[in-house]
Amino acid sequence: MRISRIVSRALMGIGLVLLTGTAFGQNITLGSWRTDDVAKWANIIAAFNKTNPNIMVKFDPTNPPDYNATLRLQLENGNGPDLYFSRSFGVGQALFTAGFDLDLSDFPAIKQAFAPGSLLAWKMDDGKVFAQPLGAVSHGVYFNKDIFAKNGIAVPKTWEALIAAAKKLKAAGITPFANGIADQWDIYEIVLSGILANNTGGAAGRLAYEAGKRHFNDAAIVNSFAELKEMAPYLPKGFEALTYTDAENLFKLGNAAMLFDGSWELPDIQANVTFAWSAFAIPPPAGKPAFVVFFPDSAIAINAKSKNIDAAKTFLTWLASPAGAKAIGDNLVGFFPMSKAAVKLDNEYANTFLGFNKGTGQDIRFTWSKLDAGKPTAYSLLVDNANNVLKGTVTPKQAADNLAAGLAQWYKPSM
């Protein structure tokens, strides 16, 4: 430990001498869970260096499932990166509470470039901001335009129309939905969270549950599970053992008409599909207003113990500028910049997903804000019960009751 520290100090010293000696600038590292995005971040950083040639940013991602634990360990040992991706809500708040994140409440870029709503996911209860929003993701239903046209199906505007379309496709011998449940998370995070937003009434509805004004087994939740159950007959054969990747492949091969998936898979679908396709928002029940899950996915925090805080702030300020927002949206296709700067994205499909937000309400996934802070988490309750509803081992009513009973073990409604 001590030797490694001496060695790293020595190396840092040598690096510093080299840097200042050649007037090269400053090196900062950016920790992330996006191992897939190394090349894309190289583009973003290149765009940044056009106006700031003296700051070298090193994008240094960690394997996604290990990110939270690895980052925490690095920060506790004092060798965390200068900047790092911050998780939304509770997980991110824990790092601020422990004193690792720099307080960004008065950071000019945060105050000027972001709407208060965009900051919610990286705010403490007392209003302090601990990270600058980077990108949001959207959820929707990818569909095969060729199959839709051949079977005379229009883009469904209501849940009922969606199920009717599925029924028609199945009768024609086509697998309507490509999704499976072997990986568990996707059915809740993508499918059920979209259904829940439509049924419970978006952010206002969710806050009413969190405040204890509505019960977790009320009619809206039961109906959400019931809608999920309606999908079961139209999933692929053997969906119980079909993984997330399997489902994407089924859709990409043209063997299924529709796929519930996130905007983050957009570049992959675009690169691997030969038929005409597009996407639509997960439709609400007939006669109800539509809500879209526009989920604050990532933000960047500054390490309070960093020696390069000024350089880190310069980088964040640029990311919040219109040029930065455009670089984010065009390089990280499927992730949408969250600053107020209105940018026109180059990718038409990305614009399609962004178009879901027009004339609808937006909300986060149901559980993220407060309901995962105790055990059992609402997350695991929804994942388990969504899977069981699709298998037919619990009814929608039982699923909602399980959710309410599980949360009753620890969750105390708060304002």
Added chain:
Amino acid sequence: MASNRKTLEVDRNLFWLWWIAPALAVYVVFMAWPLFNSLRLSFYTGTGFQLNNFIGFDNYRRLFGGGEDSVRFLGAFGNTFIFFAIHMLVQNTLGLAFALLLSRKTLRGTAVFRTIIFVPATLAIVVTGFLWKLLLNPQWGPLNLILTKVGLGDWALPWLGDTHLALLVVGLVSSWQWVGIPTMIFLAALQGISDDYFEAAAMDGATPWQVLWNIKLPLMRPIMGVVAILTFTGNFNAFDVVFAMEGPNGPPAYTTDILGTYFYRTGIAGQQPVGIPDMGLGAAVATVAFVVLLIGVLTMQYLSRDTSGGRK
């Protein structure tokens, strides 16, 4: 003078200590100390990775007290026993059968069969797990395609997604992979039995069945104990095959959740979406697993002790 001589004598008597010191040091640093430390950690809790809050037996209370943690822990515990039973019944029985067949002097191509049986054990579980996952895929897996082709479409089940089948299927894949190990151990044991016994039995007119029951199996009893202990420790430390084929949550509905995956979720990776481990609880799980292993191994050692009185 006299006292000096005495210390020399003591030194000479304890000289052996120097010979085991290097091994002892390695053992203490890499085995005994971590084991003791994880025992200690099981009485602590804390935020993140700093465990500095002493809470007595609270972690154990959570594991056995009937709440959310204990449902998952006891479920994983039960599944581990089923997983162990599958290996004892399938892997070790097949291993014994293969060893008996391979030890027949009349069998041709022994080397080929031996290689075929042992090859899976040399492959990484990530590879074999992935391979079997592909073979068992409900949409394009060859197994279900063949079943459908021969008119057994109803048997084309979602093998890894069925709550009644998943653990059995994973257990069988693991047995397939490791069957070579007990086969080789049993084969070595069989080949170690003196030919005198078989000659004497042949002269007395013993049937092959009698030879098996009265000579081969009794003389292999200590080795069977060793194999049982290896299987037991192997299964209570198993993790990779479930992780490779089903993921860390033991789906479907926690039916393939074994101690290894449960420990991984609590002690190392944390549970989605939070992903911060509860290391104190993880240490408690590890300690319970250690105690169970200790009791199990001692029991098996006692049951399989050599009762032949050194007749071999």
